[in-house]
Amino acid sequence: MCGLIGFWQTEPAPREELSALATRMADTLSHRGPDDSGVWVDPRAGVALGFRRLSIVDLSPEGHQPMQSASGRYVLVFNGEIYNFQDLRDTLEREQAVRGWRGHSDTEVMLAAFEHWGIEAALKRFVGMFAFAVWDAQARVLHLARDRLGEKPLYYGWMNGVLLFGSELKALCAHPQFRAATDQDAVALYMRYACVPAPFSIYFGVSKLLPGTWLSITSEDLKQRQRLQSRPYWSLSETVTGALRNPFSGSEEEAAQELDRLLRRAVAGQMVADVPLGAFLSGGVDSSTVVALMQAQSMQPVKTFTIGFHEQAYNEAVYAKQVAQHIGTEHNELYVPPEDALDVVPQLPTLYDEPFADSSQIPTFLVSQLARRHVTVSLSGDGGDELFGGYNRYFWGQTLRKRIGWTPLPVRQALAASITGISPATWDGMFERVSLFLPRRLRYTAAGDKMHKFAGLLSAEDDRILYQRLISFWPDSVAHRSANYRIPPGWIAYGTPGPLHTLPERMMYLDALGYLPDDILVKVDRAAMGVGLETRVPLLDHRVIEFAWRLPMAMKLRGGRGKRLLRRVLYQYVPRHLIERRKMGFGIPLDSWLRGPLKNWAESLLDEGRLAREGFFDPAPIRRRWAEHLSGRRNWQHHLWVVLMFQAWVDHWHPSPGTA
Numbered sequence: 059m060c061g062l063i064g065f066w067q068t069e070p071a072p073r074e075e076l077s078a079l080a081t082r083m084a085d086t087l088s089h090r091g092p093d094d095s096g097v098w099v100d101p102r103a104g105v106a107l108g109f110r111r112l113s114i115v116d117l118s119p120e121g122h123q124p125m126q127s128a129s130g131r132y133v134l135v136f137n138g139e140i141y142n143f144q145d146l147r148d149t150l151e152r153e154q155a156v157r158g159w160r161g162h163s164d165t166e167v168m169l170a171a172f173e174h175w176g177i178e179a180a181l182k183r184f185v186g187m188f189a190f191a192v193w194d195a196q197a198r199v200l201h202l203a204r205d206r207l208g209e210k211p212l213y214y215g216w217m218n219g220v221l222l223f224g225s226e227l228k229a230l231c232a233h234p235q236f237r238a239a240t241d242q243d244a245v246a247l248y249m250r251y252a253c254v255p256a257p258f259s260i261y262f263g264v265s266k267l268l269p270g271t272w273l274s275i276t277s278e279d280l281k282q283r284q285r286l287q288s289r290p291y292w293s294l295s296e297t298v299t300g301a302l303r304n305p306f307s308g309s310e311e312e313a314a315q316e317l318d319r320l321l322r323r324a325v326a327g328q329m330v331a332d333v334p335l336g337a338f339l340s341g342g343v344d345s346s347t348v349v350a351l352m353q354a355q356s357m358q359p360v361k362t363f364t365i366g367f368h369e370q371a372y373n374e375a376v377y378a379k380q381v382a383q384h385i386g387t388e389h390n391e392l393y394v395p396p397e398d399a400l401d402v403v404p405q406l407p408t409l410y411d412e413p414f415a416d417s418s419q420i421p422t423f424l425v426s427q428l429a430r431r432h433v434t435v436s437l438s439g440d441g442g443d444e445l446f447g448g449y450n451r452y453f454w455g456q457t458l459r460k461r462i463g464w465t466p467l468p469v470r471q472a473l474a475a476s477i478t479g480i481s482p483a484t485w486d487g488m489f490e491r492v493s494l495f496l497p498r499r500l501r502y503t504a505a506g507d508k509m510h511k512f513a514g515l516l517s518a519e520d521d522r523i524l525y526q527r528l529i530s531f532w533p534d535s536v537a538h539r540s541a542n543y544r545i546p547p548g549w550i551a552y553g554t555p556g557p558l559h560t561l562p563e564r565m566m567y568l569d570a571l572g573y574l575p576d577d578i579l580v581k582v583d584r585a586a587m588g589v590g591l592e593t594r595v596p597l598l599d600h601r602v603i604e605f606a607w608r609l610p611m612a613m614k615l616r617g618g619r620g621k622r623l624l625r626r627v628l629y630q631y632v633p634r635h636l637i638e639r640r641k642m643g644f645g646i647p648l649d650s651w652l653r654g655p656l657k658n659w660a661e662s663l664l665d666e667g668r669l670a671r672e673g674f675f676d677p678a679p680i681r682r683r684w685a686e687h688l689s690g691r692r693n694w695q696h697h698l699w700v701v702l703m704f705q706a707w708v709d710h711w712h713p714s715p716g717t718a
Contacts, residue, residue, distance in 0.1 A: 060090055060091040060109060060110055060111045060112050060123070060136070060137045060138075060225075061084065061087030061088075061089075061090030061091050061109070061110040061137060061224070061225040061226065061229070061587075062087075062107070062108070062109055062110075062123075062135035062136065062137050062189070062190070062191055062223075062224060062225050063080065063083040063084050063086075063087065063107075063108040063109075063135075063223070063224035063225070063229040063230075064080070064105070064106060064107045064108060064135065064191050064200075064222075064223050064224065065079070065080070065083075065105075065106055065220055065221060065222050065223070065233060066103070066104060066105045066106075066200055066220070066221040066275070066280055067104040067219070067220045067221075067280075068104060068219055068220075068280055068281060069104055070101055070102050070103070070104055071101060071104060072101060073099055073101045076099040076101060076104070076106040077097050077099050077106070079106065079233065079234075080097040080099065080106040080107065080108035081095070081097055081108060082232050083108055083224065083229045083230075083232045083233060084097065084108030084109060084110050084229070085110075086226070086228045086229045086231075086232050087110045087224070087225060087226060087228070087229055088110055089587060089588055089589070089590055090110055090112065090137070090225060090226070090587045090590070091109065091110025091111040091112045091590075092110075092112065092590050093111050093112055093113040094109075094110075094111035094113065094122060095108075095109060095110050095111065096108070096109050096111075096122055096123055096124055097109070097124070098124035098126075098133055100193070100195065103195075103198060103277075105193055105200070107124045107133060107135045107191060107193065108124075108135070109123040109124055109135045111123060112434070112590055112592060113332075113333070114139065114331050114332065114333055114434065114435060114592055115139070115143075115162070115163055115164060115330065115331060115332055117332050117333070118161055118162075120160050120161025120162070120163060120166070121161055121162075121163035121165060121166075123135050123136065123165060125163075125165050125166065125169060126169070127169035127170065127172065127173050128156065128157070128169070128170065128173070129173060130195065131173065131194060131195055131196045132169050132172050132173065132192050132193065132194060132195070133192065133193045133195065134165060134168060134169055134172075134190060134191070134192045134193075135190060135191050135192075136164075136165050136168060136188060136189075136190040137188065137189045137190065137210050137212075137225055138186055138187045138188030138189060138190075138205065138209070138210045139164060139186050139187060139188070139328075139592075139594065140164040140167065140168060140184050140185065140186040140188065141185050141186045141327040141328055141330065142183075142184070142185040142186070142327065143163075143164035143167040143168075143186075144330075146167050146171055146183060146184075147159070147167045147170075150167070150170050150171065150174060153174065155170060155173070155174035156170050156174075164186075168180065168184070168190070169192075171183065171184075172192060177192070177201050177203070177272065177274075178272065178289075178291050181203055181272060181291045181292075182291055182292070184205075185327065185599065185600070185601075186205065187205045187207075187209035187210050187594065187595070187598075188203070188204070188205045188209075188210055189202075189203070189204045189205065189210035189211060189212035189225065189267070190202070190203055191212075191223060198276070198277050199274055199275065199276050199277075200221070200274070200275045201272060201273070201274050201275075202214060202223060202267055202272065202273045202275075203267070203271070203272035203273070203291075204267045204268070204269055204270070204271060204272075205269065205270070206269060206270045206292045206294075206598075206600050206603075207269050207270070207294075207441075207570075207574065207575060207579070207598045207600075207603075208256070208268075208269030208270075208574075208575030208576075208579055209575075209579050209583065209595060209598065210225070210583065211225055211226065211266065211580070211583060212224075212225065212266065212267040213225075213226070213227055213230060213259055213264055213265070213266055213267075214264070214265060214267060214273070214286070215230070215259075215261075215263045215264035215265055216263060216283050217230075217233065217235045217236050217237060217263060217264075218235040218237070219235075219283060220233065220235045221275060221280060222235070222236065222264075226411050226584075227259060227260075227261065227264070227411035227412055228408070228411050230264060231711075237263075237714070238261055238711065238712075238713045238714055239261060239262040239263070239713070239714045239715075240260060240261065240262065240674075240713040240714065240715065241258065241259070241260060241261060241262040242537065242538060242539055242674075243258070243539055243544050244258040244259065244260050244261075244262075245260070245413075245537045245539070245674055245704070246534050246537040246539035247546060248260070248412075248413050248415075248537075248700070248704065249531065249532040249534075249536055249537045249675075249700060249701075249704075250530045250531060250532060250533075250534065251529065251530065251531070251549065251572075251573075251576070251577070252414070252415040252416060252531055252577065252696070252699075252700050253413075253414050253415065253416065253576050253577045253580060254412050254413065254414075254576070255546035255549055255572055255576045256268050256269070256546065256575065256576055257546070258544075258546060259412060260412035260413060260707075260713070261412075261713070265286075267288060268288055268290075269294075269575050270290050270291065270292040270293060270294065271288035271289060271290050271291065272288060272289060272291055273286055273287075273288040273289070274289075292600065294567070294570060294571055294603075295555050297600075297603065297604055297607065298555050298557075298558070298567055298607050299555045299556070299557055300604075301604055301605075301607035301608040302555070302557035302558070302607065302608075303557065304608060305608055305609075305610060306605070306608040306609050306610070306613075310613055310623065310626070313609060313613055313623055314623055314626045314627055314630075316605065317602075317605065317606075317623055317624070317627050318351075318627045318630070320599070320601055320602050320605055321347065321348075321351055321596065321597070321602060321627065322351055322354070322355065323599075323601075324596040324597070324599035324601070324602055325348060325351040325352055325355065325437070325596045326355050327596075327599075328437060328594040328596050329352060329355065329356070329437075331434070331435045333433070333434035333435060334361070334432065334433040334434055334435070335361075335433055335434070335435040335436070335437075336360060336361030336362060336363060336429055336432060336433040336435070336436050336437075337349045337352055337360060337361070337362050337363070337387075337436055337437040337438070338362070338363055338364075338425055338429065338436055338437070338438045338439070338593075339362040339363065339364050339378045339381065339382060339387070339389070340364065340374050340377075340378055340439070341364070341374050341375075341376075341377030341378035341379075341380065341381045341636075341637075342374070342377075342439070342637070343439075343442060343448070343621050343624055343625055343628060343637060344439030344440070344441070344442030344443070344448070344597065344621075344624070345378075345438065345439035346381050346385075346439075346628055346632055346636075346637060347439065347442070347597075347624060347627060347628045347631075348437050348438070348439045348596055348597070349362055349381070349382075349385060349387060349437075350385055350628060350631035350632055351596075351631075352437065353385045353386060353387060353631075354631065359386055359387050359388040360385075360387045360388065361387065361388045361390065361429075361432055361433055362378070362382050362387040362388070362389045362390065363389075363390050363391075363425055363428050363429040363432070363436065364378040364379070364382075364389070364390070364391045364392075364425065365391070365392055365393075365394055365421050365424045365425040365428065366391055366392065366393040366394070367393070367394060367399075367421075367646070367647070368393060368395070369647045375391050375393065377636070377639065378391065379391060380636050381632055381636055381637075384632055384633065384636060385631065385632065390428060390429075390432060392424070392428045394421075394424055396647075396651070396655065397655075398424070399420055399421070399424065399646060400651065400655055400656065402420045402423050402424065403420070403656070403659075403706075404706075405423075405588070406419060406420075406703065406706060407703075407706050407707045407709070407710035407711065408710060409423065409584050409585065409588045410580070410584050410707075411584075411711075412707065413700075413703050413704040413707045414580065414581070414584075414703060415696075415699050415700040415702075415703040415704075416577050416578075416581050417645070417646055417648050417695075417696065417699050418581065418645060418646070419581050419584075419585055420646055421645075421646060422581055422582060422585040422586075423585040423588060423589075426585050426586040426588070426589050426591050426593075427589050429591055430589045430590060430591040433591075434590075434591065434592060435591070435592045435593075435594065436586070436591055436592070436593055436594070437593070437594045437595070437596060438582060438593050438594070438595055439595075439597060440574075440578050440579065440582060440595050440597065440598070441574065441578075441595055441597035441598040442597050442621060442624060443569075443620075443621075444566055444569045444570040444573070444574050445566070445570070445597060445602070445603060445606040445607075446606060446614050446620060446621040446622075446623065446624045447562060447566060447611070447614035447615045447620035447621060447622075448620045448621050449565075449569070449620070451528045451529075451565060452562040452565055452566065452615060452620060453562075453615070453618055453620070454515065454528070455515075455521075455524055455525070455528065455561045455562065455565060456560070456561055456562050456615070457618075458515055458516070458524070459521070459524075459561055462516070467517075467519060470516050470517055471516075471517045473513075473516060474513035474514070474516040474517035475513075475517075477509055477510065477512065477513040477516070478510055478513045480509075481506065481691070482506025482507050482509070482510055482691065482692055483506060483691050484506070485505050485506035485509045485510075486505050486506040488505075489505035489506075490505075506692075507692060507693050514527050515527055515528065521561050521564065524561075525561075525564070525565055525568060528565075529549075529573065531696060531697050531700050532679075532697060532700060532701075535676070536675055536676050536679055536680070537674060537675055538673065538674065538675070538676070546572070549568060549571065549572030549573070549576075554567050554568065555567070560611060562611065562614075562615055563611060570603075579595075582595075609623060625637070648695040648696075648699060649687070649693050649695040652687060652688075652695060652698060652699075653687070653688060653690070657688070660684070660698065660702055661684075663701075663702050663705035663706065663709070664680060664681065664684050664698075664701065664702070664705070666681050668705075669681075672708065673715060674704070674708075675701070680698075680701055683697055683698060684698060
């Protein structure tokens with residue numbers, strides 16, 4: 059896990075000048091690669107590549123980057139891991155594609171693969187997480203590529219005729235030609251989704267490379283500053299369509315056996331490292347499955363890590379400890395006092411570079427910090443919800459459509475209006491009075507807020523709008539967007555493949571296309587790399603993904619619960635009673651913090667005069683929700699966090715006014 063940077067300018071420049079600039083850009087990513095650094099330049103071509111290394115495999119100088127291929131044709135900077143590099147190395151040897159190896163790194167194998175098979179063919183053979191830039195000195199072409207699901211980040215864009223690219227935006231900002239003009243369309247999208255979806259970035263003129271794609275830039279593109287178009291080498295849509303046309307036809311027991319085999323292979327491949335390795339463990343289905351499969355294939359106790367909170371409603375540490383004791387891991391837990399968690403907040407704008415408002419970013423950073431004291435690599439259980447149906451919204455959407463989808467829209471809208479006509483506080487009181495007579499699954503906290511959200515879903519015209527309301531925070535009208543508002547290709551715009559017949563299937567697909575790479579994987583990458591920790595995600599092995607989509611929905615969702623088949627695999631290793639409980643998520647008591655220790659900080663950022671002066675947002679609805687939250691009438695913690703993270707980002711980076 060490392061950080062890469064580079065630029066390509068139209069005019070030649072002295073070697074010393076290019077090297078100094080590349081070094082300056084790369085040094086902004088020292089947190090991603092504290093072990094080594096390097097630059098490579100071609101003064102005549104105006105190309106510079108820079109690198110910061112976190113040494114994981116082949117710790118010797120032979121793993122140093124930028125690295126040149128044996129012939130000298132290709133120069134590579136690469137962030138990530140190729141898990142099947144040893145298999146590729148063996149294949150290249152059998153095909154007599156190499157005369158000898160300098161070291162044992164996956165980087166060297168990648169370069170040999172490029173020379174032997176070509177860029178695209180090699181990409182299709184790679185199993186791993188990666189973002190890379192490779193310069194073809196012979197053809198004078200620069201290639202950029204990103205892994206299938208988007209585990210590793212890669213930004214690029216034109217700035218005054220210079221092509222800039224890198225793992226994080228802060229590296230691009232270090233180039234003298236960079237201009238930090240805010241993209242107002244990206245602001246509107248951020249306010250809706252709590253993150254900036256690819257291919258957008260918060261800055262006008264800078265894009266994120268889409269997952270599963272690669273991009274080739276020629277010298278002619280550079281001269282003409284042409285609009286760059288990436289190409290897919292792997293497509294989630296095609297994968298899903300192919301899987302659904304070839305469904306798994308065996309029994310559930312046979313499916314569990316196959317899933318166990320695939321997950322064991324994925325986990326074993328991701329346990330290869332020349333440095334200490336461990337895993338995050340929340341005690342939930344996903345992380346427990348990963349840890350159980352790690353321990354089943356390890357001769358030593360696996361190191362596991364959990365963050366605990368003294369607020370019981372947010373504390374999963376007790377469950378994680380029980381799972382760790384059963385599996386037999388070397389467990390490490392840390393109970394975090396509120397002041398330590400709050401100390402993370404000022405660091406968030408520099409960790410994420412652009413506005414990002416998934417509040418579980420705070421515990422994710424803290425557990426990464428804990429793990430880094432003991433290991434350099436940590437496996438995580440991310441991806442299970444999107445693949446095996448773990449989010450509550452899949453049930454809500456399915457139940458809503460099944461029970462009242464037949465009701466005419468005007469009737470549903472009238473019912474929704476009657477629900478919202480009663481205040482959330484009144485609903486809270488009603489539920490509290492009858493709670494003793496309700497089944498446990500219906501004893502909701504913040505019942506009034508949930509009733510109002512239910513009303514919004516009830517009045518949705520179709521499944522597309524229903525999904526949008528489930529995942530959205532602020533309406534577009536709050537941010538002053540352009541007239542030609544652009545929509546991201548993930549999340550909703552591309553629609554869904556034809557064979558997806560049920561609403562949960564469509565939502566799972568859209569989550570894997572948008573929410574997973576733009577929120578979940580961004581959160582984990584920046585939080586972990588902020589402390590120099592590599593994270594790996596076995597559930598996102600593309601072979602596991604392909605199998606998961608072949609499964610019938612009954613093996614994922616049944617009886618109001620998700621992850622049925624994944625649970626069946628897990629229960630071979632961990633007793634059911636240690637896992638069966640209501641899903642908690644990785645949360646923090648943000649609602650009370652905003653009314654308490656964070657109140658003054660939030661008030662300064664939400665000042666009405668400041669909001670009006672900066673011109674990004676309409677202050678009225680923001681101030682109204684802030685007042686309602688402070689009074690306790692409503693819980694707007696997540697909506698307010700979206701605004702607060704944007705304002706904190708503005709405070710740190712001082713971007714120029716919005717640009718459309």
